[in-house]
Amino acid sequence: MIATISPVSVTEAHPFRQALVDAGLLFPSDVPGVYGRGAAMEAIVAGLDAAISGLGSDDGTSVIRFPPVMSRAMIERGGYLRSFPHLLGTVHCFEGDDAGQERILQQVERGEDWGGEQRLTDLVLAPAACYPIYPASAGTLPAAGRLLDVSAYCFRHEASPDPARMQAFRMREFVRLADPATVEAWRDQWQPRALQFLRDLGLDPRLAPANDPFFGRGGRLLAASQAADGLKLELLVPTSSDVKLTAVMSLNYHREHFGETFAIRTADGAIAHSACTAFGMERIALALVRAHGVEPGDWPAEVRARLRLAA
Protein backbone atom coordinates (compact mmCIF):
# COMPACT_ATOMS: atom_id res chain seq x y z
CA MET A 1 0.00 0.00 0.00
CA ILE A 2 1.02 3.58 -0.61
CA ALA A 3 0.49 5.34 2.68
CA THR A 4 0.88 8.94 1.61
CA ILE A 5 1.52 11.03 -1.47
CA SER A 6 4.31 13.41 -0.45
CA PRO A 7 2.31 15.33 2.19
CA VAL A 8 4.77 18.21 2.08
CA SER A 9 2.64 21.23 2.84
CA VAL A 10 -0.19 19.45 4.62
CA THR A 11 1.24 19.83 8.07
CA GLU A 12 -1.65 20.97 10.24
CA ALA A 13 -2.62 18.18 12.61
CA HIS A 14 -6.09 16.81 11.93
CA PRO A 15 -6.97 13.61 13.79
CA PHE A 16 -9.96 12.63 11.63
CA ARG A 17 -8.00 13.13 8.40
CA GLN A 18 -5.19 11.08 9.87
CA ALA A 19 -7.61 8.27 10.72
CA LEU A 20 -8.93 8.29 7.14
CA VAL A 21 -5.38 8.14 5.76
CA ASP A 22 -4.29 5.41 8.18
CA ALA A 23 -7.30 3.32 7.12
CA GLY A 24 -6.44 3.70 3.41
CA LEU A 25 -9.69 5.53 2.68
CA LEU A 26 -7.92 8.72 1.57
CA PHE A 27 -4.42 9.33 0.17
CA PRO A 28 -3.24 12.89 0.81
CA SER A 29 -1.26 14.84 -1.77
CA ASP A 30 1.03 17.83 -1.32
CA VAL A 31 -1.98 20.08 -2.00
CA PRO A 32 -4.51 20.52 0.84
CA GLY A 33 -7.98 19.24 0.01
CA VAL A 34 -6.82 17.05 -2.92
CA TYR A 35 -6.87 13.32 -2.13
CA GLY A 36 -6.66 9.98 -3.84
CA ARG A 37 -9.46 7.59 -2.87
CA GLY A 38 -8.89 4.01 -1.74
CA ALA A 39 -11.01 1.04 -2.81
CA ALA A 40 -13.16 1.12 0.35
CA MET A 41 -13.90 4.83 -0.08
CA GLU A 42 -14.94 4.22 -3.69
CA ALA A 43 -17.19 1.33 -2.66
CA ILE A 44 -18.98 3.62 -0.20
CA VAL A 45 -19.45 6.33 -2.84
CA ALA A 46 -20.67 3.77 -5.41
CA GLY A 47 -23.14 2.43 -2.83
CA LEU A 48 -24.40 5.94 -2.14
CA ASP A 49 -24.78 6.59 -5.86
CA ALA A 50 -26.96 3.50 -6.27
CA ALA A 51 -29.03 4.35 -3.17
CA ILE A 52 -29.59 7.91 -4.44
CA SER A 53 -30.75 6.59 -7.82
CA GLY A 54 -33.34 4.48 -6.05
CA LEU A 55 -34.42 7.50 -4.02
CA GLY A 56 -34.92 10.23 -6.57
CA SER A 57 -35.36 8.85 -10.06
CA ASP A 58 -38.62 8.11 -11.80
CA ASP A 59 -39.44 7.04 -15.35
CA GLY A 60 -39.19 10.55 -16.75
CA THR A 61 -35.82 11.42 -15.24
CA SER A 62 -33.03 12.46 -17.62
CA VAL A 63 -29.68 11.09 -16.44
CA ILE A 64 -26.57 13.04 -17.48
CA ARG A 65 -23.04 12.75 -16.11
CA PHE A 66 -20.79 15.74 -16.73
CA PRO A 67 -16.99 15.91 -17.00
CA PRO A 68 -15.07 18.02 -14.47
CA VAL A 69 -14.70 20.92 -16.94
CA MET A 70 -17.46 23.02 -18.47
CA SER A 71 -18.02 26.01 -20.72
CA ARG A 72 -16.63 29.28 -19.36
CA ALA A 73 -19.22 31.22 -21.36
CA MET A 74 -22.07 29.44 -19.54
CA ILE A 75 -20.55 30.23 -16.14
CA GLU A 76 -20.19 33.88 -17.16
CA ARG A 77 -23.81 34.04 -18.32
CA GLY A 78 -25.09 32.19 -15.27
CA GLY A 79 -23.82 34.85 -12.85
CA TYR A 80 -21.25 32.72 -11.01
CA LEU A 81 -18.57 35.44 -11.24
CA ARG A 82 -20.92 37.91 -9.56
CA SER A 83 -21.46 35.59 -6.58
CA PHE A 84 -18.41 33.31 -6.23
CA PRO A 85 -15.37 34.54 -8.21
CA HIS A 86 -13.12 33.41 -5.33
CA LEU A 87 -14.17 29.76 -5.62
CA LEU A 88 -13.93 29.30 -9.39
CA GLY A 89 -11.06 27.49 -11.09
CA THR A 90 -10.36 28.61 -14.67
CA VAL A 91 -8.46 26.36 -17.08
CA HIS A 92 -5.44 27.95 -18.75
CA CYS A 93 -3.24 26.50 -21.47
CA PHE A 94 0.00 27.19 -23.28
CA GLU A 95 -0.30 28.23 -26.90
CA GLY A 96 3.27 29.42 -27.51
CA ASP A 97 6.30 28.13 -29.37
CA ASP A 98 9.70 26.63 -28.47
CA ALA A 99 10.86 29.95 -27.01
CA GLY A 100 7.77 30.14 -24.79
CA GLN A 101 8.36 26.61 -23.56
CA GLU A 102 11.94 27.53 -22.74
CA ARG A 103 10.72 30.50 -20.68
CA ILE A 104 8.37 28.18 -18.75
CA LEU A 105 11.14 25.67 -18.06
CA GLN A 106 13.47 28.42 -16.82
CA GLN A 107 10.80 29.93 -14.58
CA VAL A 108 10.02 26.50 -13.15
CA GLU A 109 13.75 25.98 -12.57
CA ARG A 110 13.97 29.28 -10.66
CA GLY A 111 10.78 28.55 -8.73
CA GLU A 112 9.00 31.51 -10.32
CA ASP A 113 5.34 31.95 -11.22
CA TRP A 114 5.02 30.95 -14.89
CA GLY A 115 1.26 31.63 -15.08
CA GLY A 116 1.96 34.51 -17.46
CA GLU A 117 2.79 32.02 -20.23
CA GLN A 118 -0.67 30.44 -19.91
CA ARG A 119 -3.82 31.73 -21.62
CA LEU A 120 -7.40 31.63 -20.38
CA THR A 121 -9.26 28.90 -22.32
CA ASP A 122 -12.98 28.52 -22.94
CA LEU A 123 -13.21 26.08 -20.00
CA VAL A 124 -13.57 26.30 -16.22
CA LEU A 125 -13.69 23.57 -13.60
CA ALA A 126 -17.32 22.69 -12.87
CA PRO A 127 -18.30 24.46 -9.63
CA ALA A 128 -21.50 22.41 -9.33
CA ALA A 129 -23.03 19.50 -11.22
CA CYS A 130 -26.17 21.27 -12.42
CA TYR A 131 -24.80 24.35 -14.21
CA PRO A 132 -24.61 22.87 -17.72
CA ILE A 133 -28.26 21.88 -17.75
CA TYR A 134 -29.78 25.37 -17.58
CA PRO A 135 -28.44 26.67 -20.90
CA ALA A 136 -29.29 23.25 -22.36
CA SER A 137 -32.92 23.72 -21.28
CA ALA A 138 -33.42 27.02 -23.13
CA GLY A 139 -36.82 27.08 -24.82
CA THR A 140 -40.16 25.66 -23.76
CA LEU A 141 -40.38 22.82 -21.23
CA PRO A 142 -42.77 19.86 -21.57
CA ALA A 143 -46.12 20.40 -19.81
CA ALA A 144 -44.93 18.55 -16.69
CA GLY A 145 -41.61 20.39 -16.64
CA ARG A 146 -38.45 18.40 -16.36
CA LEU A 147 -36.56 16.31 -13.76
CA LEU A 148 -32.83 15.73 -14.22
CA ASP A 149 -30.35 13.49 -12.41
CA VAL A 150 -26.84 14.89 -12.84
CA SER A 151 -23.42 14.51 -11.30
CA ALA A 152 -19.88 15.79 -11.77
CA TYR A 153 -16.52 16.00 -10.10
CA CYS A 154 -16.64 19.61 -8.86
CA PHE A 155 -13.98 22.09 -7.80
CA ARG A 156 -13.91 24.87 -5.25
CA HIS A 157 -10.78 26.85 -4.51
CA GLU A 158 -10.55 26.56 -0.75
CA ALA A 159 -7.48 24.90 0.70
CA SER A 160 -8.32 23.34 4.06
CA PRO A 161 -6.83 20.63 6.26
CA ASP A 162 -10.41 19.45 6.91
CA PRO A 163 -11.07 16.35 4.77
CA ALA A 164 -14.75 17.37 4.64
CA ARG A 165 -13.73 20.54 2.80
CA MET A 166 -12.10 19.15 -0.34
CA GLN A 167 -11.11 21.24 -3.35
CA ALA A 168 -12.14 18.39 -5.68
CA PHE A 169 -15.23 16.36 -4.81
CA ARG A 170 -18.21 14.65 -6.40
CA MET A 171 -21.64 16.21 -6.39
CA ARG A 172 -24.85 14.42 -7.35
CA GLU A 173 -27.97 16.48 -7.95
CA PHE A 174 -31.62 16.18 -8.84
CA VAL A 175 -32.87 19.29 -10.62
CA ARG A 176 -36.52 20.24 -11.14
CA LEU A 177 -37.54 22.75 -13.80
CA ALA A 178 -41.23 23.73 -13.94
CA ASP A 179 -43.77 26.34 -12.88
CA PRO A 180 -43.26 27.89 -9.42
CA ALA A 181 -45.92 25.86 -7.59
CA THR A 182 -44.62 22.55 -8.95
CA VAL A 183 -41.01 23.41 -8.13
CA GLU A 184 -41.87 24.56 -4.58
CA ALA A 185 -43.88 21.42 -3.92
CA TRP A 186 -40.99 19.30 -5.21
CA ARG A 187 -38.52 21.14 -2.98
CA ASP A 188 -40.85 20.76 0.04
CA GLN A 189 -41.30 17.01 -0.38
CA TRP A 190 -37.51 16.64 -0.43
CA GLN A 191 -37.23 17.87 3.17
CA PRO A 192 -38.64 14.74 4.84
CA ARG A 193 -37.20 12.53 2.09
CA ALA A 194 -33.66 13.84 2.57
CA LEU A 195 -33.89 13.53 6.35
CA GLN A 196 -35.14 9.94 6.03
CA PHE A 197 -32.42 9.07 3.52
CA LEU A 198 -29.69 10.08 5.96
CA ARG A 199 -31.47 8.48 8.95
CA ASP A 200 -31.70 5.20 7.03
CA LEU A 201 -27.90 5.34 6.82
CA GLY A 202 -27.65 5.59 10.60
CA LEU A 203 -27.01 9.34 10.62
CA ASP A 204 -28.75 11.96 12.76
CA PRO A 205 -29.17 15.00 10.50
CA ARG A 206 -30.20 18.55 11.38
CA LEU A 207 -32.15 20.53 8.76
CA ALA A 208 -31.26 24.23 8.85
CA PRO A 209 -31.63 27.37 6.71
CA ALA A 210 -28.32 28.34 5.15
CA ASN A 211 -26.68 30.68 2.69
CA ASP A 212 -24.01 30.28 0.06
CA PRO A 213 -20.54 31.83 0.67
CA PHE A 214 -21.14 34.91 -1.51
CA PHE A 215 -18.09 37.05 -2.29
CA GLY A 216 -17.22 40.53 -1.09
CA ARG A 217 -19.16 43.41 0.40
CA GLY A 218 -22.22 42.83 -1.78
CA GLY A 219 -22.12 39.19 -0.82
CA ARG A 220 -23.17 39.81 2.75
CA LEU A 221 -26.46 41.25 1.52
CA LEU A 222 -27.04 38.36 -0.90
CA ALA A 223 -26.34 35.84 1.85
CA ALA A 224 -28.71 37.54 4.29
CA SER A 225 -31.52 37.73 1.76
CA GLN A 226 -31.01 34.10 0.67
CA ALA A 227 -31.28 32.93 4.26
CA ALA A 228 -34.22 35.21 5.09
CA ASP A 229 -36.16 33.97 2.07
CA GLY A 230 -35.53 30.33 2.98
CA LEU A 231 -34.06 29.60 -0.45
CA LYS A 232 -31.36 27.25 0.84
CA LEU A 233 -31.69 24.46 3.38
CA GLU A 234 -28.81 22.26 4.46
CA LEU A 235 -28.72 18.84 6.08
CA LEU A 236 -25.94 18.80 8.63
CA VAL A 237 -24.20 15.91 10.37
CA PRO A 238 -20.88 15.39 12.17
CA THR A 239 -17.92 14.60 9.91
CA SER A 240 -14.60 16.00 11.12
CA SER A 241 -16.13 17.29 14.34
CA ASP A 242 -19.05 16.24 16.53
CA VAL A 243 -19.60 19.89 17.45
CA LYS A 244 -19.19 21.86 14.26
CA LEU A 245 -21.50 20.03 11.86
CA THR A 246 -20.92 19.66 8.12
CA ALA A 247 -23.51 20.19 5.38
CA VAL A 248 -23.73 16.91 3.43
CA MET A 249 -26.85 17.73 1.40
CA SER A 250 -28.61 20.92 0.38
CA LEU A 251 -32.03 21.84 -1.01
CA ASN A 252 -31.84 24.94 -3.17
CA TYR A 253 -34.64 26.99 -4.68
CA HIS A 254 -33.33 29.32 -7.41
CA ARG A 255 -36.75 30.85 -8.18
CA GLU A 256 -36.62 32.44 -11.68
CA HIS A 257 -32.82 33.01 -11.72
CA PHE A 258 -31.82 30.34 -14.25
CA GLY A 259 -35.13 30.43 -16.12
CA GLU A 260 -34.70 34.14 -16.76
CA THR A 261 -30.96 33.98 -17.49
CA PHE A 262 -31.22 31.13 -19.98
CA ALA A 263 -34.73 31.80 -21.38
CA ILE A 264 -36.39 28.65 -20.05
CA ARG A 265 -40.19 28.80 -20.27
CA THR A 266 -43.01 26.62 -19.02
CA ALA A 267 -45.53 25.20 -21.48
CA ASP A 268 -47.84 28.18 -20.83
CA GLY A 269 -45.08 30.67 -21.68
CA ALA A 270 -44.09 31.85 -18.20
CA ILE A 271 -40.48 32.00 -16.96
CA ALA A 272 -39.62 28.59 -15.48
CA HIS A 273 -38.50 28.23 -11.88
CA SER A 274 -35.85 25.74 -10.76
CA ALA A 275 -34.71 23.94 -7.63
CA CYS A 276 -32.12 21.29 -6.91
CA THR A 277 -31.32 18.69 -4.28
CA ALA A 278 -27.57 18.23 -3.96
CA PHE A 279 -25.61 15.38 -2.38
CA GLY A 280 -21.97 15.89 -1.37
CA MET A 281 -20.76 12.36 -2.04
CA GLU A 282 -17.45 12.48 -0.17
CA ARG A 283 -19.06 14.36 2.72
CA ILE A 284 -21.79 11.76 3.18
CA ALA A 285 -19.12 9.04 3.00
CA LEU A 286 -17.06 10.81 5.68
CA ALA A 287 -20.16 11.22 7.86
CA LEU A 288 -20.72 7.47 7.61
CA VAL A 289 -17.13 6.83 8.65
CA ARG A 290 -17.54 9.26 11.55
CA ALA A 291 -20.72 7.49 12.67
CA HIS A 292 -19.79 3.87 12.03
CA GLY A 293 -15.99 3.71 11.99
CA VAL A 294 -13.17 3.48 9.45
CA GLU A 295 -13.84 -0.18 8.63
CA PRO A 296 -16.98 -0.50 6.44
CA GLY A 297 -16.90 -4.25 7.11
CA ASP A 298 -17.89 -3.45 10.71
CA TRP A 299 -20.78 -1.12 9.87
CA PRO A 300 -24.36 -2.06 10.87
CA ALA A 301 -25.83 -4.72 8.58
CA GLU A 302 -28.75 -2.50 7.49
CA VAL A 303 -26.40 0.30 6.45
CA ARG A 304 -24.19 -2.15 4.57
CA ALA A 305 -27.22 -3.62 2.81
CA ARG A 306 -28.47 -0.18 1.80
CA LEU A 307 -25.05 0.62 0.30
CA ARG A 308 -24.72 -2.83 -1.31
CA LEU A 309 -21.40 -3.37 0.46
CA ALA A 310 -20.34 -7.01 0.14
CA ALA A 311 -20.61 -9.08 3.31
Add this chain to the structure above:
Amino acid sequence: MIATISPVSVTEAHPFRQALVDAGLLFPSDVPGVYGRGAAMEAIVAGLDAAISGLGSDDGTSVIRFPPVMSRAMIERGGYLRSFPHLLGTVHCFEGDDAGQERILQQVERGEDWGGEQRLTDLVLAPAACYPIYPASAGTLPAAGRLLDVSAYCFRHEASPDPARMQAFRMREFVRLADPATVEAWRDQWQPRALQFLRDLGLDPRLAPANDPFFGRGGRLLAASQAADGLKLELLVPTSSDVKLTAVMSLNYHREHFGETFAIRTADGAIAHSACTAFGMERIALALVRAHGVEPGDWPAEVRARLRLAA
Protein backbone atom coordinates in the same frame (compact mmCIF):
# COMPACT_ATOMS: atom_id res chain seq x y z
CA MET B 1 -34.63 14.44 -22.82
CA ILE B 2 -32.19 17.27 -23.45
CA ALA B 3 -31.01 16.84 -26.99
CA THR B 4 -28.12 19.26 -27.04
CA ILE B 5 -26.31 21.69 -24.81
CA SER B 6 -26.06 24.89 -26.87
CA PRO B 7 -23.77 23.47 -29.58
CA VAL B 8 -22.85 27.02 -30.63
CA SER B 9 -19.29 26.63 -31.87
CA VAL B 10 -19.38 22.93 -32.67
CA THR B 11 -20.39 23.37 -36.26
CA GLU B 12 -18.18 20.99 -38.22
CA ALA B 13 -20.24 18.13 -39.57
CA HIS B 14 -19.31 14.80 -38.02
CA PRO B 15 -21.70 11.93 -38.78
CA PHE B 16 -20.51 9.60 -35.99
CA ARG B 17 -20.71 12.35 -33.36
CA GLN B 18 -24.19 13.19 -34.62
CA ALA B 19 -25.26 9.54 -34.28
CA LEU B 20 -23.95 9.48 -30.68
CA VAL B 21 -25.86 12.67 -29.87
CA ASP B 22 -29.05 11.51 -31.56
CA ALA B 23 -28.91 8.28 -29.54
CA GLY B 24 -28.52 10.19 -26.23
CA LEU B 25 -25.09 8.68 -25.59
CA LEU B 26 -23.31 12.06 -25.68
CA PHE B 27 -24.57 15.59 -25.04
CA PRO B 28 -22.42 18.19 -26.81
CA SER B 29 -21.58 21.50 -25.17
CA ASP B 30 -20.50 24.76 -26.79
CA VAL B 31 -16.86 23.66 -26.31
CA PRO B 32 -15.50 21.04 -28.75
CA GLY B 33 -14.47 17.79 -27.06
CA VAL B 34 -16.49 18.42 -23.87
CA TYR B 35 -19.61 16.28 -23.59
CA GLY B 36 -22.19 15.21 -21.06
CA ARG B 37 -22.72 11.44 -20.92
CA GLY B 38 -26.12 9.78 -21.05
CA ALA B 39 -27.19 6.82 -18.92
CA ALA B 40 -26.41 4.24 -21.63
CA MET B 41 -22.90 5.65 -22.14
CA GLU B 42 -22.28 5.49 -18.39
CA ALA B 43 -23.52 1.90 -18.23
CA ILE B 44 -21.02 0.92 -20.94
CA VAL B 45 -18.15 2.64 -19.11
CA ALA B 46 -19.16 1.06 -15.79
CA GLY B 47 -19.23 -2.34 -17.47
CA LEU B 48 -15.79 -1.78 -18.94
CA ASP B 49 -14.50 -0.71 -15.52
CA ALA B 50 -15.72 -3.95 -13.96
CA ALA B 51 -14.33 -6.06 -16.81
CA ILE B 52 -10.94 -4.36 -16.51
CA SER B 53 -10.84 -5.05 -12.77
CA GLY B 54 -11.37 -8.72 -13.50
CA LEU B 55 -8.60 -8.62 -16.08
CA GLY B 56 -5.72 -6.92 -14.33
CA SER B 57 -6.08 -7.02 -10.58
CA ASP B 58 -4.60 -9.55 -8.25
CA ASP B 59 -4.46 -9.78 -4.46
CA GLY B 60 -1.55 -7.41 -4.12
CA THR B 61 -2.96 -4.64 -6.30
CA SER B 62 -3.32 -1.19 -4.74
CA VAL B 63 -6.49 0.51 -5.98
CA ILE B 64 -6.51 4.31 -6.01
CA ARG B 65 -8.91 6.66 -7.76
CA PHE B 66 -7.64 10.19 -8.33
CA PRO B 67 -9.59 13.43 -8.68
CA PRO B 68 -9.33 15.39 -11.96
CA VAL B 69 -6.82 17.85 -10.47
CA MET B 70 -3.33 17.09 -9.18
CA SER B 71 -0.24 18.79 -7.79
CA ARG B 72 1.43 21.21 -10.20
CA ALA B 73 4.78 20.65 -8.45
CA MET B 74 4.66 16.92 -9.26
CA ILE B 75 3.94 17.62 -12.95
CA GLU B 76 6.87 20.07 -13.03
CA ARG B 77 9.19 17.53 -11.44
CA GLY B 78 7.94 14.69 -13.62
CA GLY B 79 9.04 16.40 -16.85
CA TYR B 80 5.60 16.90 -18.39
CA LEU B 81 6.35 20.53 -19.33
CA ARG B 82 9.43 19.41 -21.26
CA SER B 83 7.39 16.96 -23.36
CA PHE B 84 3.78 18.19 -23.51
CA PRO B 85 3.37 21.84 -22.43
CA HIS B 86 0.75 22.31 -25.18
CA LEU B 87 -1.60 19.67 -23.74
CA LEU B 88 -1.54 20.68 -20.07
CA GLY B 89 -4.38 22.57 -18.38
CA THR B 90 -3.31 24.69 -15.40
CA VAL B 91 -5.85 25.75 -12.77
CA HIS B 92 -6.00 29.48 -12.09
CA CYS B 93 -8.02 31.28 -9.43
CA PHE B 94 -9.00 34.77 -8.38
CA GLU B 95 -7.46 36.04 -5.19
CA GLY B 96 -8.40 39.72 -5.46
CA ASP B 97 -10.88 42.05 -3.80
CA ASP B 98 -14.13 43.80 -4.74
CA ALA B 99 -12.29 46.04 -7.22
CA GLY B 100 -10.75 43.02 -8.93
CA GLN B 101 -14.13 41.34 -9.20
CA GLU B 102 -15.52 44.51 -10.76
CA ARG B 103 -12.72 44.45 -13.34
CA ILE B 104 -13.56 40.84 -14.20
CA LEU B 105 -17.27 41.60 -14.58
CA GLN B 106 -16.53 44.56 -16.85
CA GLN B 107 -14.12 42.55 -19.00
CA VAL B 108 -16.71 39.76 -19.30
CA GLU B 109 -19.30 42.39 -20.26
CA ARG B 110 -17.01 43.71 -23.00
CA GLY B 111 -16.11 40.21 -24.18
CA GLU B 112 -12.46 40.73 -23.23
CA ASP B 113 -9.90 38.20 -21.96
CA TRP B 114 -10.01 38.43 -18.14
CA GLY B 115 -7.31 35.79 -17.57
CA GLY B 116 -4.99 38.48 -16.22
CA GLU B 117 -7.08 38.65 -13.02
CA GLN B 118 -6.47 34.94 -12.38
CA ARG B 119 -3.40 33.51 -10.65
CA LEU B 120 -1.66 30.19 -11.26
CA THR B 121 -2.56 27.84 -8.39
CA ASP B 122 -0.70 24.77 -7.13
CA LEU B 123 -2.98 22.54 -9.22
CA VAL B 124 -3.17 21.32 -12.80
CA LEU B 125 -5.71 19.11 -14.53
CA ALA B 126 -4.51 15.50 -14.43
CA PRO B 127 -2.99 14.71 -17.86
CA ALA B 128 -2.91 10.97 -17.08
CA ALA B 129 -4.14 8.77 -14.26
CA CYS B 130 -0.78 7.46 -13.15
CA TYR B 131 1.25 10.64 -12.51
CA PRO B 132 0.46 11.00 -8.79
CA ILE B 133 1.71 7.53 -7.94
CA TYR B 134 5.38 8.01 -8.87
CA PRO B 135 6.19 10.68 -6.27
CA ALA B 136 4.11 8.65 -3.81
CA SER B 137 6.35 5.65 -4.42
CA ALA B 138 9.61 7.42 -3.51
CA GLY B 139 11.84 5.17 -1.44
CA THR B 140 12.36 1.42 -1.55
CA LEU B 141 9.79 -0.91 -3.12
CA PRO B 142 8.80 -4.27 -1.62
CA ALA B 143 10.83 -7.22 -2.94
CA ALA B 144 8.19 -8.05 -5.57
CA GLY B 145 7.82 -4.43 -6.61
CA ARG B 146 4.38 -2.92 -6.81
CA LEU B 147 1.24 -3.16 -8.96
CA LEU B 148 -1.26 -0.31 -8.91
CA ASP B 149 -4.75 0.07 -10.38
CA VAL B 150 -5.53 3.76 -10.88
CA SER B 151 -8.00 5.93 -12.74
CA ALA B 152 -8.86 9.59 -13.18
CA TYR B 153 -10.82 11.99 -15.33
CA CYS B 154 -8.00 13.38 -17.48
CA PHE B 155 -7.63 16.52 -19.57
CA ARG B 156 -5.78 17.29 -22.78
CA HIS B 157 -6.02 20.64 -24.50
CA GLU B 158 -6.97 19.64 -28.03
CA ALA B 159 -10.26 20.90 -29.40
CA SER B 160 -11.56 18.50 -32.02
CA PRO B 161 -14.93 17.72 -33.59
CA ASP B 162 -13.99 14.02 -33.35
CA PRO B 163 -15.82 12.49 -30.34
CA ALA B 164 -12.91 10.04 -29.96
CA ARG B 165 -10.63 13.01 -29.25
CA MET B 166 -12.19 14.49 -26.14
CA GLN B 167 -10.59 17.18 -24.00
CA ALA B 168 -11.99 15.54 -20.83
CA PHE B 169 -12.05 11.75 -20.65
CA ARG B 170 -11.54 8.88 -18.22
CA MET B 171 -8.33 6.88 -18.17
CA ARG B 172 -7.87 3.62 -16.28
CA GLU B 173 -4.33 2.31 -15.81
CA PHE B 174 -2.38 -0.57 -14.32
CA VAL B 175 1.10 0.48 -13.31
CA ARG B 176 4.01 -1.85 -12.56
CA LEU B 177 7.05 -0.70 -10.56
CA ALA B 178 9.92 -3.15 -10.16
CA ASP B 179 13.31 -4.19 -11.53
CA PRO B 180 13.77 -3.94 -15.33
CA ALA B 181 13.32 -7.66 -16.10
CA THR B 182 10.11 -7.89 -14.08
CA VAL B 183 8.66 -4.74 -15.64
CA GLU B 184 9.54 -5.82 -19.18
CA ALA B 185 8.01 -9.25 -18.64
CA TRP B 186 4.87 -7.61 -17.27
CA ARG B 187 4.63 -5.29 -20.26
CA ASP B 188 5.18 -8.19 -22.67
CA GLN B 189 2.45 -10.38 -21.18
CA TRP B 190 0.02 -7.45 -21.57
CA GLN B 191 0.34 -7.61 -25.37
CA PRO B 192 -1.69 -10.81 -25.89
CA ARG B 193 -3.86 -10.00 -22.88
CA ALA B 194 -4.86 -6.56 -24.22
CA LEU B 195 -5.56 -7.98 -27.68
CA GLN B 196 -7.73 -10.73 -26.20
CA PHE B 197 -9.59 -8.25 -23.97
CA LEU B 198 -10.68 -6.19 -26.98
CA ARG B 199 -11.43 -9.28 -29.11
CA ASP B 200 -13.68 -10.62 -26.35
CA LEU B 201 -15.67 -7.41 -26.75
CA GLY B 202 -16.17 -8.11 -30.44
CA LEU B 203 -13.47 -5.69 -31.60
CA ASP B 204 -10.69 -6.34 -34.10
CA PRO B 205 -7.63 -4.53 -32.74
CA ARG B 206 -4.30 -3.79 -34.39
CA LEU B 207 -1.19 -3.65 -32.17
CA ALA B 208 1.32 -1.06 -33.41
CA PRO B 209 4.39 0.82 -32.21
CA ALA B 210 3.57 4.45 -31.48
CA ASN B 211 4.93 7.66 -30.05
CA ASP B 212 3.51 10.35 -27.81
CA PRO B 213 2.73 13.79 -29.33
CA PHE B 214 5.90 15.48 -28.04
CA PHE B 215 6.07 19.28 -28.33
CA GLY B 216 8.23 21.45 -30.57
CA ARG B 217 11.45 20.93 -32.48
CA GLY B 218 13.02 18.72 -29.81
CA GLY B 219 9.84 16.67 -29.73
CA ARG B 220 10.39 15.16 -33.15
CA LEU B 221 13.59 13.57 -31.89
CA LEU B 222 11.94 12.28 -28.71
CA ALA B 223 9.07 10.80 -30.72
CA ALA B 224 11.42 9.08 -33.16
CA SER B 225 13.52 7.57 -30.38
CA GLN B 226 10.44 6.42 -28.42
CA ALA B 227 9.10 4.63 -31.48
CA ALA B 228 12.48 3.17 -32.44
CA ASP B 229 13.01 1.78 -28.95
CA GLY B 230 9.54 0.20 -28.91
CA LEU B 231 8.64 1.96 -25.68
CA LYS B 232 5.04 2.61 -26.64
CA LEU B 233 2.56 0.23 -28.21
CA GLU B 234 -1.00 1.14 -29.06
CA LEU B 235 -4.09 -0.97 -29.67
CA LEU B 236 -6.06 0.57 -32.49
CA VAL B 237 -9.66 0.02 -33.61
CA PRO B 238 -12.21 1.96 -35.66
CA THR B 239 -14.19 4.60 -33.74
CA SER B 240 -15.09 7.68 -35.78
CA SER B 241 -13.66 6.20 -38.97
CA ASP B 242 -13.19 2.69 -40.32
CA VAL B 243 -10.05 3.82 -42.13
CA LYS B 244 -8.21 6.07 -39.69
CA LEU B 245 -8.04 3.91 -36.57
CA THR B 246 -8.11 5.23 -32.99
CA ALA B 247 -5.81 4.15 -30.15
CA VAL B 248 -8.06 2.83 -27.36
CA MET B 249 -5.35 1.26 -25.20
CA SER B 250 -1.61 1.75 -24.85
CA LEU B 251 1.29 -0.18 -23.29
CA ASN B 252 4.03 2.16 -22.12
CA TYR B 253 7.47 1.34 -20.83
CA HIS B 254 9.07 4.34 -19.08
CA ARG B 255 12.32 2.54 -18.26
CA GLU B 256 14.06 4.44 -15.42
CA HIS B 257 12.42 7.83 -16.09
CA PHE B 258 10.07 7.97 -13.09
CA GLY B 259 12.28 5.83 -10.85
CA GLU B 260 15.14 8.26 -11.35
CA THR B 261 13.04 11.43 -11.16
CA PHE B 262 11.25 10.43 -7.96
CA ALA B 263 13.97 8.32 -6.32
CA ILE B 264 12.13 4.98 -6.45
CA ARG B 265 14.43 2.03 -5.72
CA THR B 266 14.05 -1.72 -5.89
CA ALA B 267 14.68 -3.83 -2.79
CA ASP B 268 18.30 -4.37 -3.89
CA GLY B 269 18.92 -0.63 -4.20
CA ALA B 270 18.77 -0.15 -7.98
CA ILE B 271 16.67 2.51 -9.71
CA ALA B 272 13.21 1.06 -10.29
CA HIS B 273 11.74 0.81 -13.76
CA SER B 274 8.07 1.38 -14.53
CA ALA B 275 5.48 0.53 -17.18
CA CYS B 276 1.76 1.09 -17.52
CA THR B 277 -1.20 -0.31 -19.41
CA ALA B 278 -3.73 2.43 -20.14
CA PHE B 279 -7.40 2.13 -21.14
CA GLY B 280 -9.18 5.08 -22.77
CA MET B 281 -12.64 4.44 -21.34
CA GLU B 282 -14.66 6.68 -23.66
CA ARG B 283 -12.66 5.54 -26.69
CA ILE B 284 -13.32 1.85 -25.99
CA ALA B 285 -17.00 2.70 -25.45
CA LEU B 286 -17.12 4.54 -28.79
CA ALA B 287 -15.37 1.63 -30.52
CA LEU B 288 -18.07 -0.68 -29.15
CA VAL B 289 -20.76 1.63 -30.50
CA ARG B 290 -18.99 1.72 -33.87
CA ALA B 291 -18.81 -2.06 -33.96
CA HIS B 292 -22.19 -2.99 -32.48
CA GLY B 293 -24.46 0.03 -32.97
CA VAL B 294 -25.83 2.93 -30.92
CA GLU B 295 -28.31 0.74 -29.02
CA PRO B 296 -26.49 -1.39 -26.39
CA GLY B 297 -29.69 -3.42 -25.99
CA ASP B 298 -29.03 -4.81 -29.48
CA TRP B 299 -25.38 -5.75 -28.91
CA PRO B 300 -24.27 -9.41 -29.07
CA ALA B 301 -25.27 -11.32 -25.94
CA GLU B 302 -21.67 -12.27 -25.07
CA VAL B 303 -20.56 -8.62 -25.21
CA ARG B 304 -23.51 -7.55 -23.07
CA ALA B 305 -22.74 -10.29 -20.56
CA ARG B 306 -19.10 -9.28 -20.37
CA LEU B 307 -20.12 -5.68 -19.66
CA ARG B 308 -22.87 -6.72 -17.23
CA LEU B 309 -25.44 -4.80 -19.25
CA ALA B 310 -28.96 -5.71 -18.10
CA ALA B 311 -30.97 -7.86 -20.50
